[in-house]
Amino acid sequence: MIQLFDLSKKFGPNVALNDIRLRIRKGEFVFVTGPSGAGKTTLLRLIFGAEKPASGYILINAINLNRISRPKLDLLRRKIGFVFQDFKLLPRKTVFENVAIALEVIGLRPKFVRKKTHQTLRLVGLAEKEKSYPLSLSGGEQQRVAIARAIVKDPLILLADEPTGNLDPQLTMEIMELFRSIHRKGTTVVVATHSQELLQATDCRIIVLNQGTISEDTP
Amino acid sequence: MRSYFIRQALMNIRKNLSVHILSLGTIVASLLILGAFLLLFGNLNNWLQRWGTALSMSIYLKDGISEYRRDNVYSFIRGLPGAEIKRFISKEEALKDLRAALGDDAAFLNRLGRNPLPASYEVVFESKGTHRVDPEKIKEELEKLDGVEEVQYSNEWLNKFEGFLNVVRLIGFIIGGLLCLCVVFIVTNTIKLTIYSRKDEIEILKLVGATDWFVKTPFLLEGMIQGISGGILAVLTLFLGYLLLPTKGISLLGLTPLDLVFLPAGYLILIFILGAVLGVIGSFIAIGRFFAV
Ligand SMILES: Nc1ncnc2c1ncn2[C@@H]1O[C@H](COP(=O)(O)OP(=O)(O)O)[C@@H](O)[C@H]1O
Ligand SMILES: [Mg+2]
Numbered sequence: 236m237i238q239l240f241d242l243s244k245k246f247g248p249n250v251a252l253n254d255i256r257l258r259i260r261k262g263e264f265v266f267v268t269g270p271s272g273a274g275k276t277t278l279l280r281l282i283f284g285a286e287k288p289a290s291g292y293i294l295i296n297a298i299n300l301n302r303i304s305r306p307k308l309d310l311l312r313r314k315i316g317f318v319f320q321d322f323k324l325l326p327r328k329t330v331f332e333n334v335a336i337a338l339e340v341i342g343l344r345p346k347f348v349r350k351k352t353h354q355t356l357r358l359v360g361l362a363e364k365e366k367s368y369p370l371s372l373s374g375g376e377q378q379r380v381a382i383a384r385a386i387v388k389d390p391l392i393l394l395a396d397e398p399t400g401n402l403d404p405q406l407t408m409e410i411m412e413l414f415r416s417i418h419r420k421g422t423t424v425v426v427a428t429h430s431q432e433l434l435q436a437t438d439c440r441i442i443v444l445n446q447g448t449i450s451e452d453t454p
Numbered sequence: 455m456r457s458y459f460i461r462q463a464l465m466n467i468r469k470n471l472s473v474h475i476l477s478l479g480t481i482v483a484s485l486l487i488l489g490a491f492l493l494l495f496g497n498l499n500n501w502l503q504r505w506g507t508a509l510s511m512s513i514y515l516k517d518g519i520s521e522y523r524r525d526n527v528y529s530f531i532r533g534l535p536g537a538e539i540k541r542f543i544s545k546e547e548a549l550k551d552l553r554a555a556l557g558d559d560a561a562f563l564n565r566l567g568r569n570p571l572p573a574s575y576e577v578v579f580e581s582k583g584t585h586r587v588d589p590e591k592i593k594e595e596l597e598k599l600d601g602v603e604e605v606q607y608s609n610e611w612l613n614k615f616e617g618f619l620n621v622v623r624l625i626g627f628i629i630g631g632l633l634c635l636c637v638v639f640i641v642t643n644t645i646k647l648t649i650y651s652r653k654d655e656i657e658i659l660k661l662v663g664a665t666d667w668f669v670k671t672p673f674l675l676e677g678m679i680q681g682i683s684g685g686i687l688a689v690l691t692l693f694l695g696y697l698l699l700p701t702k703g704i705s706l707l708g709l710t711p712l713d714l715v716f717l718p719a720g721y722l723i724l725i726f727i728l729g730a731v732l733g734v735i736g737s738f739i740a741i742g743r744f745f746a747v
Pocket of ligand 1: 246249250251269270271272273274275276277278
């Protein structure tokens, strides 16, 4: 499903990722962890096609991201949910619209979009905040909007960058349970986190990054 | 058309209302000047057509013309399309007319040994349908006939007027072209501003898998809405101005009063469509520039 071959990424002289070789199978649930600056975000962004590697290549469902055309990448992104560390919500749109947009870009029927959006917002516990604007929400609520937008389209792959960074322990457990239920429906899930609590409570595969290289990988 | 695009376009306008009102005002002004030109040109054309139909011609005959030659001239004139012989003025009648016109000053005419005035036909030409009377050509043909001394027509200035109309037309085209460019330029810049203020949003849309067209369409619509509303406002303003005009008729040079008519429906639709097309072109340019970066 996701294959990385000798992948390197530099920002100027700064090496963010160095010779990463990694394979994530379809339907896996994987944590990526490591200290701040280890390259977790960069790794997820590369898989999403939001960054270009300095060398090496990435295959998603056997599609080479180095060679993919812009329209094909747009299509691929419709199948990948991404929870951004900084949420990337549209400030001028309501919570509802922010989530619905992920379905609207696909061109689904308005009726279906409404139904599915309501349903997903209930799932993340934001049914009451539908008409609010992101900036009037707490950090934890914004995070859950970002999660709702990533999962509303039932993605094949869910990439989540510190998805519980702003949540209290109770909400963290709820969101992780949500991820597990999505995973059970067949979605491949990759969660980047530096939270030790999350890692201790799981028996999933954990990939540890250190200064841009994989230092540990426990299947 | 998906409702998302329309909602998005309207929201873009609402969020940048002051910029839009400003550019809308400029668009209306440009289309208004264009419309005023069309109005002026349409009316000038109308008047010309009217005067063209009222062309009257005097055909002066040589002294001592034979009956046969005169009949020849007569039947030639009858054969001209649209020609109607109003009157034959004999030498005597011409003198009588002159005498009447001179009144008290006519005494000197008695001292003339013989009547110096030529006999003439008074002819009026009617334009039929698209057929336009060409007085210069008729004059040339008539003057070639035996027995015709000279041909005069009342409005030799018609040609000058037609020339003037051509100049107006040319100026209209140049100014119209510049104004169209102006509208495109304004729309381009307004949409560029909108796109710029939506930069982050566009990036996010691309991240959730929006195609380029999904992102672009609202901006195209925005430009089109701007052009169309500019067109509608310009047409309404023109009409209002026309209604408020103190007199709808102009009496010029003692000729029949001229009606000032409003633009025909076709021209109104033209201004409207022009607004829409220019709006789309403007936003196309804005989008192209933006997405090329
Ligand atoms: N856009 C960027 N420009 C320059 N350097 C960057 C950029 N993104 C990440 N980096 C650098 O790459 C390294 C890895 O960053 P990141 O992937 O964000 O780490 P993590 O998510 O594990 O904290 C860091 O040294 C960071 O400073
Ligand atoms: Mg990070």
